[in-house]
Amino acid sequence: KLQPVILSGGKGSRLWPLSRECYPKQYLELYEGNKFSLLQNTFLRLNLLDNLEPPIIICNESQRFLVAEQMLKINVVPKSIIIEPVGKNTGPAVALAAIAANKKGQDPALLILSSDHVINDSKEFTATIIEGLIHAKQGKIVSFGVVPTYPETGYGYIESLEELTNFKKSSSIKRFIEKPEEDRAKQFIQSNLFTWNSGIFLFKASTIIQEFNRFAPEIIHICKKSIVSAVSDLDFLRLNNEIFQKCPNVPIDIAIMEKTDKGTVVRLNAGWSDIGNWESVWDNSTKDNERNSTKGNVLLMESHGCYLRSEKRLLVGLGLKDLIVIETDDAVLVINKSSAQKVKHIVEDLEKKN
Ligand code: GDD
Numbered sequence: 001k002l003q004p005v006i007l008s009g010g011k012g013s014r015l016w017p018l019s020r021e022c023y024p025k026q027y028l029e030l031y032e033g034n035k036f037s038l039l040q041n042t043f044l045r046l047n048l049l050d051n052l053e054p055p056i057i058i059c060n061e062s063q064r065f066l067v068a069e070q071m072l073k074i075n076v077v078p079k080s081i082i083i084e085p086v087g088k089n090t091g092p093a094v095a096l097a098a099i100a101a102n103k104k105g106q107d108p109a110l111l112i113l114s115s116d117h118v119i120n121d122s123k124e125f126t127a128t129i130i131e132g133l134i135h136a137k138q139g140k141i142v143s144f145g146v147v148p149t150y151p152e153t154g155y156g157y158i159e160s161l162e163e164l165t166n167f168k169k170s171s172s173i174k175r176f177i178e179k180p181e182e183d184r185a186k187q188f189i190q191s192n193l194f195t196w197n198s199g200i201f202l203f204k205a206s207t208i209i210q211e212f213n214r215f216a217p218e219i220i221h222i223c224k225k226s227i228v229s230a231v232s233d234l235d236f237l238r239l240n241n242e243i244f245q246k247c248p249n250v251p252i253d254i255a256i257m258e259k260t261d262k263g264t265v266v267r268l269n270a271g272w273s274d275i276g277n278w279e280s281v282w283d284n285s286t287k288d289n290e291r292n293s294t295k296g297n298v299l300l301m302e303s304h305g306c307y308l309r310s311e312k313r314l315l316v317g318l319g320l321k322d323l324i325v326i327e328t329d330d331a332v333l334v335i336n337k338s339s340a341q342k343v344k345h346i347v348e349d350l351e352k353k354n
């Protein structure tokens with residue numbers, strides 16, 4: 001049995017002003033002509049896999065109805081929607097899913113998915129997951145590595161024991177480094193042994209629970225208590241705030257991946273991207289001859305390399321270069337494309353002011 005687990009609790013603040021705390025990016029229809037959101041596509045692209053269970057989705061209290069509604073629209077009844085009273089990052093979220101999925105000792109393989117990825121080639125993605133399953137069944141912690149193209153500091157890096165190629169698709173992991181500084185990232189991409197961590201993982205529930213016991217006992221302890229005391233409410237499993245509050249806030253990458261010796265990496269070559277910021281949205285959009293992309297009520301002339309998006313008002317650009325302009329009801333963002341990563345800081349500043 002293959003149990004998909006969708007992590008959907010992120011705030012997506014780098015896609016402000018479209019992505020808001022109460023309506024983060026994973027629920028948006030980001031692309032022209034694609035009528036599904038990133039979250040919906042996360043599950044829909046699995047439809048070629050056999051023995052697939054309905055998903056377990058883990059999200060924040062404020063997003064629970066959005067999740068339920070979006071699943072209903074694609075006729076999916078989740079196995080459960082686990083509601084976190086507060087976000088404690090992906091470590092605890094994975095632990096919660098593992099405990100919930102392993103309740104009756106069934107020990108399914110868990111496929112951990114982010115809800116903010118675009119994957120262009122579903123067929124290749126499916127084949128890669130099937131390859132990963134072989135290793136997961138042998139008790140490995142499988143991650144999926146993407147050949148890096150630039151020294152991104154917002155990703156984890158995987159050093160494999162052997163170089164991954166079209167013919168050698170998997171290897172044991174030698175080292176896992178979450179979000180390195182830029183000079184280290186630059187070094188890493190010089191070597192053919194390094195891949196980007198795609199943020200997709202595959203392992204048996206019992207394997208990951210065992211690794212949590214070894215490396216993050218406090219997380220697994222609190223998560224077990226949280227699941228036992230959780231209240232079922234319609235399709236939702238609502239965690240107790242007082243208990244879960246005390247859980248350490250750690251991503252799975254640091255809690256487990258940097259420490260385990262059971263890591264195996266499988267090469268993922270399926271047109272993967274993390275829609276982390278507006279530059280990556282532009283990058284993944286269809287563009288005209290001048291490498292511009294627009295969405296909504298937009299008129300753009302004599303410009304190059306721009307992304308203009310309007311939710312409502314007419315947005316007009318003339319003579320622009322490498323700019324991103326996002327119009328929404330109550331806020332307009334104008335930035336240089338190269339500043340796209342920093343939008344997160346604007347949001348933090350705005351939050352402080354309010
Ligand atoms: N339920 C829940 N609770 N989900 C969460 C939480 C939380 O507290 N925090 C984040 N998530 C969800 C996000 O919505 C997203 O779908 C996924 O977990 C990953 O979180 P991100 O916050 O987007 O992580 P990241 O992009 O900075 O880093 C991860 O992904 C990169 C690739 O996209 C790491 O795994 C990196 O190593 C990796 O390279």
Ligand code: MG
Nearest residue numbers: 114116274276
């Ligand atoms: Mg991400």
